Amino acid sequence: MTARERATAIRKAVRGIKRGSFASYGEVARRAGLPGRARLVGQVLRESGDEARLPWHRVTGAGGRIAFPAGSASARRQLSRLVREGIEARGNRVVAPRKPARSLDALLWKM
DNA sequence: CGGGTGACAACGT
DNA sequence: AACGTTGCCACCC
Numbered sequence: 001m002t003a004r005e006r007a008t009a010i011r012k013a014v015r016g017i018k019r020g021s022f023a024s025y026g027e028v029a030r031r032a033g034l035p036g037r038a039r040l041v042g043q044v045l046r047e048s049g050d051e052a053r054l055p056w057h058r059v060t061g062a063g064g065r066i067a068f069p070a071g072s073a074s075a076r077r078q079l080s081r082l083v084r085e086g087i088e089a090r091g092n093r094v095v096a097p098r099k100p101a102r103s104l105d106a107l108l109w110k111m
Numbered sequence: 112c113g114g115g116t117g118a119c120a121a122c123g124t
Numbered sequence: 125a126a127c128g129t130t131g132c133c134a135c136c137c
Contacts, residue, residue, distance in 0.1 A: 006134090038133090040133070043134070
């Protein structure tokens with residue numbers, strides 16, 4: 001697999017992150033069929049300019065942590081974009097939307 | 112070949 | 125919760 005093919009696979013995986021959700025670098029790497037290459041994801045994102053039209057802001061560090069230095073322009077830009085999509089921000093990280101816990105009734109009666 | 116460098120991750124303290 | 129270590133892997137001298 002060439003470096004170019006890897007980059008293509010990664011960009012595809014990033015484009016596949018749905019609006020209002022986010023995925024970690026490691027997760028993106030796995031989805032791209034490149035387990036263990038989290039760092040490569042960051043590299044590809046960095047070298048893909050805005051013209052690539054990637055939802056780069058939906059890629060976070062492990063557990064929703066923002067990879068840029070807290071308070072930096074990039075970090076604020078990413079956070080505001082995520083918040084604009086309805087994701088809750090807490091400090092320099094974002095939290096995954098809580099799964100709507102189905103009630104016991106719902107489970108039993110398929111409500 | 113060898114060492115340094117990351118938009119990383121998992122663990123330990 | 126905030127760091128420090130280690131493991132990792134592609135790139136670039």
